[in-house]
Amino acid sequence: MSQNKAPKNNVFYRNQNWHYPKIDQGEGIYLYDVNGKQYIDACSGSAVANIGHGNEEIAAYTEEQMKKIAFTHLSRWTVDTIEKCAAKVADWTPGDLNHVYFVSGGSEATETAIKMARQYFIERDGKGSTKWKVISKWHAFHGNTMGALSMTGIPERRSIYEPMLLDFPKIPQFYHYRNPWGCETLEETSVKAAEALEAEILKQGAEYIAAFITEPVVGAACPGIHPTKIYFEMVREICDRYDILLIVDEVMAGFGRTGKKFGIDHYGITPDIITAAKGMSCGYTPMGAAIASQKVFNRIMVEGSGQFIHGHTYAGNPLSCGIAAKVMEILERDHVVENAEVQGEYLLEKLHRLYQYPIIGDIRGKGLMIGVELVKDQQTKEPFEASQNVRGKLTVNCMEEGIVPYPGGGAVDGTHGDHILIAPPLNITKEQVDELFEGLERGIRRTLKDIG
Ligand SMILES: Cc1ncc(COP(=O)(O)O)c(C=O)c1O
Structure with missing residues (x-):
């Protein structure tokens, strides 16, 4: 994240504090930036790109x-x-x-x-x-x-x-x-x-x-x-x-x-x-x-x-x-909806392993629409201070690891509470679900180190 608020170009972006990586192309569940870095689009933009990117038939x-x-x-x-x-x-x-x-x-x-x-x-x-x-x-x-x-x-x-x-x-x-x-x-x-x-x-x-x-x-x-x-x-x-x-x-x-x-x-x-x-x-x-x-x-x-x-x-x-x-x-x-059900169950079950990390409060969802809520204390469900920007840190760390989640927050009282949405393209394969999970887990580990 950058704190430089100077205009980046002529685009009126949503958030001047965010560094926007420039995407060159997409293929299936992957996005590629202009430097060739590959990301798994783990949120399909905002649960949009359900058949993935770069579909030749379309x-x-x-x-x-x-x-x-x-x-x-x-x-x-x-x-x-x-x-x-x-x-x-x-x-x-x-x-x-x-x-x-x-x-x-x-x-x-x-x-x-x-x-x-x-x-x-x-x-x-x-x-x-x-x-x-x-x-x-x-x-x-x-x-x-x-x-x-x-x-x-x-x-x-x-x-x-x-x-x-x-x-x-x-x-x-x-x-x-x-x-x-x-x-x-x-x-x-x-x-x-x-x-x-x-x-x-x-x-x-x-x-x-x-x-x-x-x-x-x-x-x-x-x-x-x-x-x-x-x-x-x-x-x-x-x-x-x-x-x-x-x-x-x-x-x-x-x-x-x-x-x-x-x-x-x-x-x-x-x-x-x-x-x-x-x-x-x-x-x-x-x-x-x-x-x-x-x-x-x-x-x-x-x-x-x-x-x-x-x-x-x-x-x-x-x-x-x-x-x-x-x-x-x-x-x-291509039986994509059926695939979403199968891979969704597989991903949700796998995500439950994340409860071993003390910042994971709640994991819930249906199909490939899954939320992960972050907490300071698993027992009391106490949220992080908003000033810690844990959702932002997790997002940046996941992106470094090549995974793009969709962050949000404020669910506790309008200000406190951090969560991410995991919603990859619905034609994701089992192997790709594994890849997504591993990247997400690495992002969580980095975030744990960041917040001490
Ligand atoms: C449930 C729901 N309703 C409405 C909207 C608004 O849609 P749009 O951003 O296309 O205006 C969204 C967008 O995320 C949504 O998730």
Whole structure:
């Protein structure tokens, strides 16, 4: 890390204190910088590059499609690739979630979902509907645009924008390792977390609540945490009972990341809206979607006005849709989702060996979406001082060892707490999992020496 804040070039980067290694190319799970150093992309960027880098088939397809037609505006035209992509997505989603509203990324997807929820109630109950609030959770990430950030439960990301955010209620997450209820088992935590939804609905008044949003397995905010099945069974029932739409944010978990097509497939319920992005196109083009159930679609588009008051310029462009359809074809043909399940189990089991190091607090995840939480004291779960920047040190040390994790923090109280997300490309092999593990372990050992 460098403390030199002088402009590096003309790019407005996220963090002027970071030294950005320059990447020249990628191949499979590996990235190569301009000096030829090889890295395992152990987080797929941010759980995006699920079929790895430098895919020749996608490159060839893209060239061909770009020559045919790259852009048309979805307000006027339809194209085969757009329809084909929507049909493929509908085929992948559970239940009757068959109506794909295309966007260009995760934040746009969650913004779209809440506008869809609002319009659903307007179409059903008239313009006077009071249902507009969206209940979300602490330890949750739904994006950085204002509506999405209003749902995001990460204090560090919200604090300076707080006056600009919508007043959306927040409830506790199914964060078993640090659960506020003193629960001994994940099942108990899951029940308590679901009961918190009902309590909040009663506090706010169901007539003001349009939707509840949750990730099926949590990403950046508190990587890898997940409930047992009972959570989603209860949440589905509570939402139905109080006339509230259930939005499941699959931006990170969707399209195979957790070893199933969608994260929600682990729990056997069907939401009203799914949001997706990242793995939908595996980084080969910006892409996202809000996928509506029959009930939501019909109310707005068939029985209602027939017009969803929303839209973005690049949404549903034929090039991006074609690429996403091709990605899904590859995921299916090469059994990539099944591989994520197998290698995910193998990696998770292997990672448990890391508990021998005193800074490892909790390891949890599903498929290849795994979180490792770091602590100062394994017994008391005391976190490190934020000033020690343990997540930064671990990241730099792992990168020196050729492994790229995705760091984050603040899960303890908004400031304290360090964690990393491990989320390599889903077509990783067993030998490559071993290589990833060994590099990560070397990075942890170096970090132990650094912090004394
Ligand atoms: C669960 C979840 N929702 C929403 C988003 C926002 O997506 P984007 O960064 O594409 O706007 C992310 C991004 O990490 C995410 O993980």
